[in-house]
Amino acid sequence: MCVYGAGRTSLDLTAPPVPPVPPVPPGGPVKPSARVPVQRSSVRGQVLDALRSALVGGELRPGQVYSAPVLGERLGVSATPVREAMQQLALEGAVEVVPNRGFRVLARDTRELAELAEVRALVEVPVILRLARTVPAERWARLRPLAEATVRCASDGCVARYAEADRAFHLAVLGLAGNGELVRVAGDLHRRAHVPVGGSADLVADAHEHAALLDALIAGDVEEVGALLRQHFGDAP
Structure with missing residues (x-):
């Protein structure tokens, strides 16, 4: 269920x-x-x-x-x-x-989803890369339960629960920038971009990218953070 x-x-x-x-x-x-x-x-x-x-x-x-x-x-x-x-x-x-x-x-066609992914990347990637250089490891570590929650929801195969867990993780990361408008805009984009996906395997793969991203942020590996973000957003610029 x-x-x-x-x-x-x-x-x-x-x-x-x-x-x-x-x-x-x-x-x-x-x-x-x-x-x-x-x-x-x-x-x-x-x-x-x-x-x-x-x-x-x-x-x-x-x-x-x-x-x-x-x-x-x-x-x-x-x-x-x-x-x-x-x-x-x-x-x-x-x-x-x-x-x-x-x-x-309304259906989201491939082009619209690609455009949304590009806009999300333009909003989120520069902010997360900046935060990767300034936020201490202990603050990133506090987000571990949110990353783990995405993995649990993905394993359950429930798209709706996963969408909320995914949104919570992304907004918590962006929240470290201290910009409420940024979080609001990112949250709206996230809702528009989420559609039913192919299956639980897609969800699990996506969720494990959160864990890997958090590991890189804790380690302060900015280059790896950038590579993981490009992968997570489908290589959008």
């Missing part, structure tokens, strides 16, 4: 129940000024995570049109948070709006 995140399952499996709306307290409704609008954003976030997982894992197939009410029923929520999540995914280029029908999942 491919489990997404902390106990969440992919869209084609039983979805987790959405937390119920808290009951009205005995003293009557809470004054508007005292309400904390946590519940709605929590539901929307859960739906967005579930849909992203389904896209990466291939449960939502490219070319297919999905309606918000149908997806909402499968997730156990109303159509509204599904529409909101799909609008966000449309902004990210993962789906497109089909008027009066729903949302069509």
Whole structure:
């Protein structure tokens, strides 16, 4: 079973129940000024995570049109948070709006994936090479659990969990630069670049590149770091 995140399952499996709306307290409704609008954003976030997982894992197939009410029923929520999540995914280029029908999942063709890999390399490689010359070994060593997590998720063969572990590792590395905008842009690019891959062997090979990269960073071997980064990003310039 491919489990997404902390106990969440992919869209084609039983979805987790959405937390119920808290009951009205005995003293009557809470004054508007005292309400904390946590519940709605929590539901929307859960739906967005579930849909992203389904896209990466291939449960939502490219070319297919999905309606918000149908997806909402499968997730156990109303159509509204599904529409909101799909609008966000449309902004990210993962789906497109089909008027009066729903949302069509877009396919990433080879050229688009190559372009995304090139842009990711242009963003990440110079930063990581600079960090390789300045960040002490003990700080790199703290990222070992994240690199090991990518290997575990890859071995499980769950694309959705691997995508999140992979993203966590890359953003933790870039986070050492102390630039929040860099991390945000890199995170957006990472989400757009992740698509279902050929199989668990591809995931495992990719994950072991993280471990090798971290070894080179800890050793301070900048030349090896550069070679591994070129390999990891598919020799993009």
